[in-house]
Amino acid sequence: MTTSAKIAVVTGAGSGIGRASSLKLAEEGAKIVAVDFNKETGEETVRLIQEQGGEAFFVQANVALSDDVQNYVNKTVEKYGRIDIFFNNAGIIQKFGPLTEVQEDEYDRIMNVNVKGVFLGLKYVLQVMEKQGGGLVINTASTAGIRSEHSVSVYSASKHAVVGLTKSAALEYVKKGIRVNAICPGGVQTALTDSVTEMFKTSGFVPEEVPNMRMGRYAQPDELAEAVAFLASDKSGYMTGSVLVVDGGLTL
Numbered sequence: 001m002t003t004s005a006k007i008a009v010v011t012g013a014g015s016g017i018g019r020a021s022s023l024k025l026a027e028e029g030a031k032i033v034a035v036d037f038n039k040e041t042g043e044e045t046v047r048l049i050q051e052q053g054g055e056a057f058f059v060q061a062n063v064a065l066s067d068d069v070q071n072y073v074n075k076t077v078e079k080y081g082r083i084d085i086f087f088n089n090a091g092i093i094q095k096f097g098p099l100t101e102v103q104e105d106e107y108d109r110i111m112n113v114n115v116k117g118v119f120l121g122l123k124y125v126l127q128v129m130e131k132q133g134g135g136l137v138i139n140t141a142s143t144a145g146i147r148s149e150h151s152v153s154v155y156s157a158s159k160h161a162v163v164g165l166t167k168s169a170a171l172e173y174v175k176k177g178i179r180v181n182a183i184c185p186g187g188v189q190t191a192l193t194d195s196v197t198e199m200f201k202t203s204g205f206v207p208e209e210v211p212n213m214r215m216g217r218y219a220q221p222d223e224l225a226e227a228v229a230f231l232a233s234d235k236s237g238y239m240t241g242s243v244l245v246v247d248g249g250l251t252l
Contacts, residue, residue: 007080008232009033009072011063011121012090014041016190017140019048020221021087021228026054028229030085033076034058037090063090063117073124083128085232088121089140091158097205099153107154114158115165122169126178134177138231139166141182143247151205159184163243170241179240181231186247189218214249 008025012018014036022032026049034049034056036042042058049056059075061068076083091114094106118139129135144152145159163182170180227246230236245251 006030006084006232007033007076007082008085008087009035009076009083009125010087010089011035011061011072011117012140013045013058014038017185017188017221017224017228018087018089019045020225021089022056023048023052023054024222024225024229025085025087025232026056027052028233030054030232031080032056033072033079035061035063035072035090037062063121064112066120069117069120069124073128077128082132083125084135086121086125086129086135086137087140087228087232088118088125088137090117091140091142094152094155096151098151102154110154110158111161114155115161118162118165122165122180126169126173129178130173130176135179136232137169137178137180138228139180139182141166141184141243143184143186143245143251145182146184146243146245147251166243167241174240179236181236181239181242181244183224183227183231184243184245184247185219185224186245186250187218188224189220214252217248219246219248 008030010018010022010032013022013034022034022045026032032049032054034042034045039060042060046056046058059072061072063069092110094110139162141162142159144156145163149156166180166182173180224246227244231244
């Protein structure tokens with residue numbers, strides 16, 4: 001298989017798209033370095049991979065901290081000597097509300113994880129990939145990164161930034177054997193999206209507009225994992241700087 005024996009680092013591997021993608025890549029033969037802030041869920045992902053006959057180990061990290069990012073990169077290189085696939089996936093959503101009511105600490109929280117975390121991952125993983133002469137990077141953006149979503153201004157800005165980082169990195173490294181693409185999920189049935197309904201209940205705030213799930217349902221994490229596996233394979237060999245929208249028609 002095209003990902004067989006490759007080394008894949010996945011951030012946000014403890015749940016949702018990160019877990020599903022880790023399992024999918026492992027199923028196709030990749031060795032997984034599962035990175036997550038949550039030790040319990042990250043180790044659970046490793047256990048699930050091992051139960052299906054795959055190889056994986058866990059590294060705990062706050063992706064917004066340079067030392068933590070360098071640590072998961074260094075541990076991967078120490079064990080395997082290379083990084084072939086990097087799914088730069090970890091992210092968080094903001095509390096819904098008007099832009100003028102967003103507190104500075106909320107702004108910093110979103111930007112630190114969603115933008116700085118992606119930037120730091122690129123910064124240190126690309127160095128490894130350049131030295132080894134190639135690699136594949138997939139960043140997780142969002143439909144909110146290609147259009148506005150109501151009442152999540154900072155989240156939307158952060159995901160627009162991920163799209164920008166993706167395109168810039170792709171351009172800079174295209175002649176160095178490194179491809180950099182992004183996925184833009186719409187609504188996906190994860191703990192993150194499950195928390196949105198609870199946010200509405202507890203805050204009493206509901207946006208004037210809510211996403212129109214045109215297929216009548218959220219995507220399942222496994223459906224996004226298929227897109228990640230495609231971008232991580234030779235089947236996407238002529239794609240770099242691409243933003244792959246997987247949203248069930250949400251942005252139509």
